[in-house]
Amino acid sequence: xxxxxxxxxxxxxxxxxxxxxxxxxxxxxxxxxxxxxxxxxxxxxxxxxxxxxxxxxxxxxxxxxxxxxxxxxxxxxxxxxxxxxxxxxxxxxxxxxxxxxxxxxxxxxxxxxxxxxxxxxxxxxxxxxxxxxxxxxxxxxxxxxxxxxxxxxxxxxxxxxxxxxxxxxxxxxxxxxxxxxxxxxxxxxxxxxxxxxxxxxxxxxxxxxxxxxxxxxxxxxxxxxxxxxxxxxxxxxxxxxxxxxxxxxxxxxxxxxxxxxxxxxxxxxxxxxxxxxxxxxxxxxxxxxxxxxxxxxxxxxxxxxxxxxxxxxxxxxxxxxxxxxxxxxxxxxxxxxxxxxxxxxxxxxxxxxxxxxxxxxxxxxxxxxxxxxxxxxxx
Amino acid sequence: xxxxxxxxxxxxxxxxxxxxxxxxxxxxxxxxxxxxxxxxxxxxxxxxxxxxxxxxxxxxxxxxxxxxxxxxxxxxxxxxxxxxxxxxxxxxxxxxxxxxxxxxxxxxxxxxxxxxxxxxxxxxxxxxxxxxxxxxxxxxxxxxxxxxxxxxxxxxxxxxxxxxxxxxxxxxxxxxxxxxxxxxxxxxxxxxxxxxxxxxxxxxxxxxxxxxxxxxxxxxxxxxxxxxxxxxxxxxxxxxxxxxxxxxxxxxxxxxxxxxxxxxxxxxxxxxxxxxxxxxxxxxxxxxxxxxxxxxxxxxxxxxxxxxxxxxxxxxxxxx
Numbered sequence: 001x002x003x004x005x006x007x008x009x010x011x012x013x014x015x016x017x018x019x020x021x022x023x024x025x026x027x028x029x030x031x032x033x034x035x036x037x038x039x040x041x042x043x044x045x046x047x048x049x050x051x052x053x054x055x056x057x058x059x060x061x062x063x064x065x066x067x068x069x070x071x072x073x074x075x076x077x078x079x080x081x082x083x084x085x086x087x088x089x090x091x092x093x094x095x096x097x098x099x100x101x102x103x104x105x106x107x108x109x110x111x112x113x114x115x116x117x118x119x120x121x122x123x124x125x126x127x128x129x130x131x132x133x134x135x136x137x138x139x140x141x142x143x144x145x146x147x148x149x150x151x152x153x154x155x156x157x158x159x160x161x162x163x164x165x166x167x168x169x170x171x172x173x174x175x176x177x178x179x180x181x182x183x184x185x186x187x188x189x190x191x192x193x194x195x196x197x198x199x200x201x202x203x204x205x206x207x208x209x210x211x212x213x214x215x216x217x218x219x220x221x222x223x224x225x226x227x228x229x230x231x232x233x234x235x236x237x238x239x240x241x242x243x244x245x246x247x248x249x250x251x252x253x254x255x256x257x258x259x260x261x262x263x264x265x266x267x268x269x270x271x272x273x274x275x276x277x278x279x280x281x282x283x284x285x286x287x288x289x290x291x292x293x294x295x296x297x298x299x300x301x302x303x304x305x306x307x308x309x310x311x312x313x314x315x316x317x318x319x320x321x322x323x324x325x326x327x328x329x330x331x332x333x334x335x336x337x338x339x340x341x342x343x344x345x346x347x348x349x350x351x352x353x354x355x356x357x358x359x360x361x362x363x364x365x366x367x368x369x370x371x372x373x374x375x376x377x378x379x
Numbered sequence: 380x381x382x383x384x385x386x387x388x389x390x391x392x393x394x395x396x397x398x399x400x401x402x403x404x405x406x407x408x409x410x411x412x413x414x415x416x417x418x419x420x421x422x423x424x425x426x427x428x429x430x431x432x433x434x435x436x437x438x439x440x441x442x443x444x445x446x447x448x449x450x451x452x453x454x455x456x457x458x459x460x461x462x463x464x465x466x467x468x469x470x471x472x473x474x475x476x477x478x479x480x481x482x483x484x485x486x487x488x489x490x491x492x493x494x495x496x497x498x499x500x501x502x503x504x505x506x507x508x509x510x511x512x513x514x515x516x517x518x519x520x521x522x523x524x525x526x527x528x529x530x531x532x533x534x535x536x537x538x539x540x541x542x543x544x545x546x547x548x549x550x551x552x553x554x555x556x557x558x559x560x561x562x563x564x565x566x567x568x569x570x571x572x573x574x575x576x577x578x579x580x581x582x583x584x585x586x587x588x589x590x591x592x593x594x595x596x597x598x599x600x601x602x603x604x605x606x607x608x609x610x611x612x613x614x615x616x617x618x619x620x621x622x623x624x625x626x627x628x629x630x631x632x633x634x635x636x637x638x639x640x641x642x643x644x645x646x647x648x649x650x651x652x653x654x655x656x657x658x659x660x661x662x663x664x665x666x667x668x669x670x671x672x673x674x675x676x677x678x679x680x681x682x683x684x685x686x687x688x689x690x691x692x693x694x695x696x697x698x699x
Contacts, residue, residue, distance in 0.1 A: 069599055089602040102600035106618050115614075116604030167604065 010234075011044035012220065018081075020045045020203055021066070021171060026075035028061050028227075035061040037227035038075070043171075048197050048204045050214040053224035054250070059207045062224075063173050066205065067096045080170055090119070095169040099176040101160040103148040109135070109159050110144040116167045134166040137196060154185050161193075165200060174206045178213055190216045211251045215239065223247050239297075243378050248295040255342040256295045256377070261286050269376060270313065274340050279313035281371035293377040298343040300373035303332060303359055304366045314374075316367040318342070320359060334365060430678075437671035438464040448668050468672035478656070478673065482680065485653040488567065488642075489635035492574040493582075496631045497624065499575065500582035504623075507583075508590045519587070522580050534573055534644050541569050541645070565647035573641035578634065582627040589623025625688070633681050653677055 011017045019042035028036040036058040043049050051059040064070040065077060068089035077084045079093055095116070104112050110131055117127045135141050138158040148156060157177065164172055177193065178186045194217060197204050208214050214221050215235045222232045223246075231238060231247045242248035245256055259273030264287065269280045271294050278294050286292055308315055318334035321341055325348075332344045344367065350358070359365060439448035440463075453461050472478040507518045525533060540546050541563040548560040563569055593616070601611040639654030646652070653673065660670035 067599075067603055069602075089599070090605050090607055092603075094603070096600070096603045098596050098600055100594065100596055102594065102596040104597060104600070104615060115601070115606070119605035119610070163604070 009219075011047070012042065017044060019043060020047075020080055021205075022076075022078045023062075024076050024078075026062070026065065026077060027073045028058070028065060028070060029073045034227050036065070039227075039229055041222065041229065041232070043203065043205065045203055046201055047219045048194065048206065048217055050218040050221045051205065051207045051224060052209070052211060052214040052221050052251075054209060057224040058227040059209075059224050060175060063096075063175055063205065063207045066171070067094050067173050068092045093170040094173055095164040095167055095171075096173040096175065097160050097164040097177055099179060101148075101156050101180075103156060103159055103163070105148050107147075108144065109140065109146050109148070109151070112148070112159060113163045113166050116163065120167070130166055134162045137165075137199070138162045153180055153182075154189065157181060157189065161196070165196070165202065168200070169202065171203045171205060174204060176208055177206060179208070179210070186213070193217065215251070223250060225250075241375055242295060245293055245295070245377050248375070248377060252297060253343060254295040254297055255301075256293055258291060258293055261288050261290045261292055264288050268371070271374075271376070274338055275336065275342070276316050277313040278374050279371050280374045280376060284376050286376065294374050295377055296369060296374045298331065298345040299329075301342075301344045301367050301369045303334075303344055303346060304368070305359060305363070307366050308368060314369050314371060318365055318367060320361055320363045320365055323359075323361065332359065332365075334367065433671045433674055436667050437468055437675045438466060439668045439671075440465045440467075441666050441668050446667065447665050465668070468668045469676070471669065472672055472676060477651075481651045481653050481656050482676070484651045485636050486680070488570060488574070488650070488652060489632050489638070492571060492578065492635050493628050493632045495571065495575045496579050496582040497628060500579055500586055500627065501620075501624070503579075504583050504586035504590055507587055508593075522583050525580065530577065531640065533577065534640060537569070537573055537576065538564065538644060541572070564645065565649050567646065567650050569645035570642050570650050570652075573645045574635050574638060577641065578631040581630040581634075585626035585630060586620065586623040589620050589626070593619055629685065636681060637677060 011019075021041070021043040023039060023041040023043075025038055025040060026036060027034065027038050039062070051062060053059045061070060065072055066079075066084075068084065068087060072085070084092060104115065107115065113131045113134060114127050117130060122130075131144075132141070135144065138161055140155060140158055140162065143151070143155065143159075148159070151159065157180065161177070164174075178189055181189060190213060193204075206214070206217060208217075215238075218235055220232060220234055221238050223230045223238065225246050231243045233241075238247060238251055242251065242254070248254040248256060255275075257271075257273035257275050257278070259271040259278065261269060262272050262277070263270040264285065267281065269284060269286060271278045271280070271292060273294060275296075278296075280294070316336060318336045320332055321335040322333040324331040324333075327348070329345045329347050332346065333341050334344055335341050435451055436448055439451060441447060442449055449463065449465075451462060451464070453463065455461060503522075507515055507522075510518060538545075542548070543560040543562070543564065545563070547563065548557075551557045552560070597615055597619070598611055601615050602608070606614065637654050637657075638652060639658055642650045642652040642655050643658070646655075657670050657673050657677075660666045660673060
């Protein structure tokens with residue numbers, strides 16, 4: 001199994017693989033408040049794992065328990081087979097990149113980066129060499145003697161990354177690593193971060209509230225809500241097959257409909273909803289007559305001015321209520337016959353000759369979507 | 380003139396607005412210069428001018444007259460102005476063992492007091508920072524509370540505590556730890572107690588102000604990079620609280636060196652400090668020129684290290 005080349009990319013599918021980090025039944029309580037509630041998680045060597053969730057969902061608390069700044073109320077965390085319960089932060093094989101960067105303001109870039117190595121009593125010549133190498137990696141080779149206050153936000157971020165990486169930890173913990181950067185720089189840095197992770201081969205655990213960041217960066221994402229994991233999976237799994245309404249709504253946007261199961265076949269489900277009958281071609285066992293939720297992503301619904309050739313499921317009629325022009329795509333707010341408004345996005349592939357859209361306000365439109373597009377949600 | 384008023388009346392709105400804003404701006408800049416001017420006048424009137432008066436007296440000579448010193452500038456009959464600068468007061472201070480010893484003793488007492496204040500005040504300030512928001516306010520209040528009682532009263536209270544028949548001796552005798560009172564009053568010990576007690580808030584408050592700005596995640600970052608708590612304190616916390624340490628130390632050291640009331644009341648005749656000597660020169664010996672010279676020398680003793688420190692501080696912050 002371990003020889004299988006596919007398993008190196010997806011170690012979590014390999015039954016025999018030993019996880020680098022094992023989180024077992026971990027709970028953290030602050031007084032009456034439960035920040036993290038009985039979670040289990042395996043993270044494997046070389047992963048770029050994202051903990052994604054809104055503020056107060058427990059993702060940062062979990063990260064702080066991994067770094068040792070918080071103790072677990074119950075449960076255990078082990079890294080590389082060693083139980084971390086009684087290991088203080090300064091003896092853990094983890095390094096953290098702080099959201100505020102936490103650079104030492106009285107030290108130069110060079111001294112900031114060297115600080116961790118000096119704690120390990122590494123000879124000065126070797127320290128200098130490793131500092132040089134890591135600063136080259138983050139492209140700050142000319143900034144050795146600068147103080148943090150003389151750096152831009154993006155440069156500080158890279159010093160923080162270099163300082164955390166230089167000790168070659170088994171796990172690098174990144175707390176909202178890109179949150180303080182502006183949008184353009186953030187997008188660019190995402191890819192740099194991925195490249196660096198690939199080069200050094202260190203396991204990264206990233207905490208973020210930004211779903212786009214999580215989607216771009218991660219090998220796997222754990223979506224958290226109220227101290228629990230709602231869903232764990234690859235970005236594609238999370239986006240294409242959200243399991244709950246929370247996940248469908250938190251990651252990307254989704255039109256969600258409550259409905260009743262009218263038919264549960266072996267490879268398909270039919271659900272009657274506000275939108276009409278939805279036919280889903282991937283089976284999930286639900287009982288007929290049950291009330292369920294169905295999600296359809298806005299970009300998976302097609303708009304047309306022509307009526308469909310033959311009636312059937314996965315069709316609806318509406319009126320264009322509003323259009324949001326985003327450049328590359330447009331969001332259409334479509335009012336259904338029952339007055340419910342749903343979102344549909346469409347790429348603007350053809351430049352309009354005039355400033356009007358192909359489909360415009362108050363126009364009657366026909367909606368349809370593929371049998372594979374809708375997803376049944378559990379909760 | 381009439382033409383103008385007509386044209387002004389035509390486009391009254393914009394014209395009016397711009398004139399008003401111009402007036403406002405002029406008033407604002409006027410206010411700004413007045414506001415900046417006030418501290419200068421204050422310093423000139425109440426600091427620089429008295430300083431020059433004292434400096435003038437320090438180079439005069441003692442005479443039995445009123446005021447008891449010679450004029451610096453004299454006009455002779457033939458219209459010649461003569462300026463007399465008598466530096467023998469300064470020479471006298473440095474020749475006489477008493478003055479030199481007293482200066483050294485004052486500096487010793489204030490240095491040790493400053494170190495004691497720092498050793499006691501630093502953990503207190505750190506503790507206040509680490510406590511919860513409500514306790515923090517209470518503790519800060521407790522630090523400031525003694526200022527609501529007169530300084531003199533508080534020193535008298537210490538006299539009551541430290542006296543031979545005072546509370547501390549009585550307690551120790553009652554506990555059976557000692558048979559007869561120990562001499563606490565009128566000693567250097569009593570002076571240290573008084574100075575440390577009185578000046579401790581001046582150490583704690585600047586330290587608190589400095590530590591409050593300290594980012595607690597820096598300690599976490601250091602721990603995360605493998606630094607043990609002691610090392611983190613020495614390498615991160617201590618260097619970053621240095622401005623607070625220096626500010627607090629100066630606020631204790633400078634007034635403590637010239638302290639008069641505490642050595643007089645708690646030290647009696649047994650503790651030589653420059654403040655008392657100055658008082659004696661001025662009031663008992665009525666030797667204003669020597670007293671002024673003593674004050675000037677003291678000023679230079681205190682100001683010079685500060686200037687040197689400021690110079691290096693400015694240089695250090697300039698460096699890239």
